Amino acid sequence: MKREEIKKYLPHREPMLLVDEMNLDGEYVLAKYHVRGDEYFLQGHYPGHPVVPGVILCEIMGQSCALLVKELLLNRTPMYAGLDGVKFKKPVVPGDTVNVKARIESSRKLMVVVNAEAFVNGEMCVKGKLTFVMVDNDKLRI
Numbered sequence: 140m141k142r143e144e145i146k147k148y149l150p151h152r153e154p155m156l157l158v159d160e161m162n163l164d165g166e167y168v169l170a171k172y173h174v175r176g177d178e179y180f181l182q183g184h185y186p187g188h189p190v191v192p193g194v195i196l197c198e199i200m201g202q203s204c205a206l207l208v209k210e211l212l213l214n215r216t217p218m219y220a221g222l223d224g225v226k227f228k229k230p231v232v233p234g235d236t237v238n239v240k241a242r243i244e245s246s247r248k249l250m251v252v253v254n255a256e257a258f259v260n261g262e263m264c265v266k267g268k269l270t271f272v273m274v275d276n277d278k279l280r281i
Contacts (some may be wrong), residue, residue, distance in 0.1 A: 158202045161205070170202075170206075193225075200241065241255035252270050
């Protein structure tokens with residue numbers, strides 16, 4: 140699925156929508172985000188040598204997991220509850236396409252733990268265990 144269809148599952152919108160496409164392959168979600176170079180988070184990180192911040196790489200992986208939990212997202216918003224064992228292996232720069240592969244490790248009611256890995260040109264750039272809790276939209280503070 141492409142960006143417009145992804146918006147049916149994710150509450151994120153530009154400039155924070157960080158997934159260009161995603162699909163299910165058995166128990167895995169496979170997703171992509173192309174780093175254009177004009178993203179707001181590259182403007183000062185670092186001038187002359189832009190690098191995608193690690194927290195943004197985690198966000199790319201997190202958003203990529205939406206398709207794994209789409210049934211839980213009806214009238215709910217996914218929120219990070221934890222990041223465990225996150226390892227950054229290779230910098231991601233403008234022009235790179237980040238490929239995410241993730242699967243559910245465990246789930247309990249509205250809490251889901253996902254193992255995620257992201258690659259650029261076949262080389263791992265980040266991996267980690269992501270924990271999400273699904274919060275009812277009517278309980279979100281605005």
